[in-house]
Amino acid sequence: MKKKKHIYPHAIVGNCAFLAYVNKNTNIDWMCWPRFDSSFIFGRMLDQRKGGEFSILPDDDGGFSSKQYYIENTNVVRTEIETSDGSYRVTDFAPRFYQNDRYYKPLMMIRKIEPLSGTPRIKVKCNPVGNYGEIVPEAHRGSNHIEYLGLEQNLRLTTNISLTYIEDERGFVLNEPKYLVLTYGAPLEASIERTSERFMNETILYWRGWVKSTSIGNFYQKVIIRSALALKIHQYEDTGAIIAAGTTSLPEAPGSTRNWDYRYCWMRDTFYTLNAFNSIGHFEEVEQYFQYIANISVQESERFQPLYSISGEKSLIEHILDLEGYMGNQPVRIGNQAYEHIQNDVYGQVLVSLLPLYIDNRFIIDERAGSHKLINKMLGLINKTLDEPDAGLWEFRTLAQEHCYTNLFQWAGASAALKIGRHLKDDEIISQAEDLVSRSTEKIEKCWDDERGVYTQAIGSKHLDASTLQMIMMNYIPHNSDKAKSHLKNLEMELSADSGLFYRYKHADDFGTPETTFLITAFWYVEALTCVGRIEEAIKIFEELISFENHVGLLSEDVDAESGSQWGNFPQAYSHVGLINAATRISRKLDKPSFL
Known part of the structure; x- marks a missing residue:
């Protein structure tokens, strides 16, 4: 019997400070912070139970299809999800660009979610872990962010999505662009929308310049x-x-x-x-x-x-x-x-x-x-x-x-x-x-x-x-x-x-x-x-x-x-x-x- 073909369903993003593995199902299956050889923050690639989760999935059991691709000549990846209610796109990247005479490469993962057609309902889950799944940090709600305490440094998820929906893992209608900014140590204190868009545009320009x-x-x-x-x-x-x-x-x-x-x-x-x-x-x-x-x-x-x-x-x-x-x-x-x-x-x-x-x-x-x-x-x-x-x-x-x-x-x-x-x-x-x-x-x-x-x-x-x-x-x-x-x-x-x-x-x-x-x-x-x-x-x-x-x-x-x-x-x-x-x-x- 011919063996079933196994292909890794991942794209990677990175900025020469960290790498993140984005599954075709939108989950971050592998990401180690603060270094390449640190414990994973997300590690479902190696353990479905202890590996945490950072996913943006449809809020129904009707199934979905997906396609994934890089923005041309960059390390910025897009994952498009098609459901019976509509479709949406997740753009993932690690900021990297030249600023103040040096490369800006923070421990920051940015995810942009935007509707493409219909009225898709999505559910966002963000459950980081530490020490290879042995530590589950405590989640504390702020004004526009959730702080995860208990690791070497604090993780913060800053977003314009209702925090209630994320905390309760409840579905919501996606009818406008939303942003998720996960940081390690120094948090994002600036505008979520404007900063995310600027960082994305600067990162795309950086990678295209590097290729040229x-x-x-x-x-x-x-x-x-x-x-x-x-x-x-x-x-x-x-x-x-x-x-x-x-x-x-x-x-x-x-x-x-x-x-x-x-x-x-x-x-x-x-x-x-x-x-x-x-x-x-x-x-x-x-x-x-x-x-x-x-x-x-x-x-x-x-x-x-x-x-x-x-x-x-x-x-x-x-x-x-x-x-x-x-x-x-x-x-x-x-x-x-x-x-x-x-x-x-x-x-x-x-x-x-x-x-x-x-x-x-x-x-x-x-x-x-x-x-x-x-x-x-x-x-x-x-x-x-x-x-x-x-x-x-x-x-x-x-x-x-x-x-x-x-x-x-x-x-x-x-x-x-x-x-x-x-x-x-x-x-x-x-x-x-x-x-x-x-x-x-x-x-x-x-x-x-x-x-x-x-x-x-x-x-x-x-x-x-x-x-x-x-x-x-x-x-x-x-x-x-x-x-x-x-x-x-x-x-x-x-x-x-x-x-x-x-x-x-x-x-x-x-x-x-x-x-x-x-x-x-x-x-x-x-x-x-x-x-x-x-x-x-x-x-x-x-x-x-x-x-x-x-x-x-x-x-x-x-x-x-x-x-x-x-x-x-x-x-x-x-x-x-x-x-x-x-x-x-x-x-x-x-x-x-x-x-x-």
Whole structure:
């Protein structure tokens, strides 16, 4: 029997201070305040009973239909509800715009409700919670607001809707625009209607201006724009950190127990993320991320962790919460034990990420301040860990190997440092980098399986791994070589699935054999195809991959190859990074622009 297709029914809004997940049924299913990694204020995504509610639903049991879409080139979302009595529209956004020489990005969620046809009757429910559903704050009525007391700071809902209707959860006729402004800490004291409209217009203008400042070719522009907008609001602007996803414990596959907290910043993905922002010409985000990395490097004397909190905190102790879980999938985890793992590719990732500071003339000398010391530090850490088995890119919890991917990024990092050393005419950097390039190459070649003509997952392993697609993309294997073609062919035969999807690996790990494909590896596959000159195939598969977006163009972490279902944390920033990088790679290879 064919599996039922599962698609996440959410759009996200955000302002680089927080994210909110808006269900097609109007409920805010997930929103964490005051930070990305704080407890949810609304969390029905993980528990229908403890997750609270913030919905704007029809006041009848007659059923309704809905459609959801973004206002073009913005992170402002609209949800339209059609009932037998009429229709209405909810516009949701997190204010963000330039004001007083800085970005205004308050902990404020604004919801505008307006009638479209007929005389719709609606019911508004606002029931926030704290400490992952363990705290239910007390609601106190004010003149035009409801105060929710009992959390770290007070929540306030300011509105021009009758407070009685909200407190009693009674239906009312919607015959004029209404506004709901939810704030954390500092409340809204200004005019509800005028302020909400001004903030909405300013936010729309901001996002459209941001899009216009991107450098995007003609190849699937709209798809890249949506991915860029999604990626942007995964950056916590206060520190520059970029999280993998705004959610926790959405399962990689139903019943798999592969339910992880992704609200942190992984150092291993530094290169890919910065490459994506570079590709679309957004240096402000790159510079902020550089600052985050620089601050991490100052606090670490021995080795880097694979991931840190958005503030650079090191201890991310994993806990299991007493929550139902997404569609009943447990456990629900906060924190991530992977912070304890050894992943030695991170030093190479940092060095490759530093390279543009030296070879891209758009960066000025002052922006390289402190990086010279960081280069020496990273080379020293590569030297120290070159012969050390690690948990690898996929964070195996009970398997330590000398991973090909780790050695590849040690090689790539040393190669980047060599270019920087030559640019600086620094003989010490040049000498150390040359030695590490040679030694890491020897390690990589120990992963070559001459009989099959493929690089394996690790030294002494027969398993294949999608991460070794990077051997081609990072220019370790010449693109036009027989070796590149043989390596890619073997990976295709073992790890590819329908529609260009790709498994990370096929062998059992700590939690069994992976059931779903990992979406970013499919975009790596597109890049590898492009590199070896199989452009038509790359375009065809790219087109198939973007069909796995949800209704508003957002991508999940994983996809079930059989049903096309979205699984894993959502939206996954790195899936959108993969899309941007793959599209950029194809665009650069095309002889002439084409509107597809």
